[in-house]
Every structure is written in C-alpha cells, then in structure tokens.
Amino acid sequence: MPRPEVLEPEVLAARDPFAVKLAHLMDDAIRIGPYSIGLDGLLGLVPGFGDIAGALIAMLIVMRAAQAGIPRVAIARMVTNIAIDTFVGSIPLFGDAFDFAYKSNLKNLRIYEDSLRRGRASRTSHWLFFLGLFVAIAAVIGIFAYGLAALLHALVVGLHSHGA
Numbered sequence: 001m002p003r004p005e006v007l008e009p010e011v012l013a014a015r016d017p018f019a020v021k022l023a024h025l026m027d028d029a030i031r032i033g034p035y036s037i038g039l040d041g042l043l044g045l046v047p048g049f050g051d052i053a054g055a056l057i058a059m060l061i062v063m064r065a066a067q068a069g070i071p072r073v074a075i076a077r078m079v080t081n082i083a084i085d086t087f088v089g090s091i092p093l094f095g096d097a098f099d100f101a102y103k104s105n106l107k108n109l110r111i112y113e114d115s116l117r118r119g120r121a122s123r124t125s126h127w128l129f130f131l132g133l134f135v136a137i138a139a140v141i142g143i144f145a146y147g148l149a150a151l152l153h154a155l156v157v158g159l160h161s162h163g164a
Contacts, residue, residue, distance in 0.1 A: 041096070073127060
C-alpha cells in the first residue's frame with residue numbers, strides 16, 4: 001500500500017501590504033535630508049496620549065502577524081519592541097528623541113516578514129533577543145541594587161559618625 005504524501009507546511013506570502021504601509025507611515029513617512037521620521041515620533045511629542053496612541057496603532061501590525069500564524073515567540077518579541085518604544089518614549093525630552101530613532105514598527109515588520117518567509121522553523125534569534133534582554137534587565141537591577149546598598153551604607157556610616 002503506498003504511503004500518504006507528507007505535505008510540508010505552506011510558507012505564507014512574505015509581504016502584508018497593510019502592515020508594510022502602516023509601518024512606513026508610523027516610522028519613516030517623512031524624509032528630512034538623509035533622515036526619515038514618521039507619525040510615531042510626532043505622536044510621541046503629545047504628552048501622555050501620544051505614546052499610548054502610537055502603541056495602540058503599532059499593535060495592529062502585531063495583530064496581523066498573529067492572524068498570519070507566526071510563532072508566539074516572534075509575537076512576544078514584537079510586543080516587547082512596542083513596550084520599549086512606549087516606556088522609553090514616555091521619558092520627557094530623551095523619550096521624544098528615542099521615539100524618532102527607535103522605529104519599532106519597522107523592526108516589527110522585519111520580524112513579521114522574516115517569520116512569514118521562514119515559516120515556523122527559525123526561532124533561535126528571538127530567544128537570543130530575550131536572553132539578551134533578560135541579561136540587560138538583570139544588570140540594570142543589579143547596578144540599581146548595588147547603588148542603593150552603597151547609599152544606605154553611606155547614610156548609616158554618616159549617621160553613626162555624627163552621633164558619636
């Protein structure tokens with residue numbers, strides 16, 4: 001009896017025209033010399049509302065990617081990019097400059113298209129991203145804890161020297 005043919009998973013189309021247009025509108029629609037900016041950076045200039053609005057619009061690309069069935073780890077990476085853009089972008093002045101430079105929508109479009117091209121196979125780069133992110137966050141927390149401990153130590157030593 002002949003064995004049934006094993007069908008390989010279908011690789012989806014590598015472009016989503018809606019996601020492409022939205023990413024470019026949000027991150028590089030306006031050319032200024034050799035640079036480009038998008039609506040995300042301009043929205044980020046509006047205190048409070050702007051970064052949240054930019055994040056909500058950016059989630060449309062993530063929703064399209066989820067509907068296309070890309071791996072969950074790629075979706076998590078896309079959401080992490082939006083979170084970084086939103087939280088750092090909300091810092092006055094520095095965050096505004098960050099909003100113009102970070103371009104999370106174009107990053108997410110690349111993740112989405114790479115996942116569509118590769119199918120469900122390649123996930124290593126996404127896990128390495130999270131490993132690097134974890135190490136960076138752990139380092140920041142460690143530095144903060146060390147600084148806090150040094151400050152408390154200095155205060156305790158200072159209080160004892162004035163009390164003696």
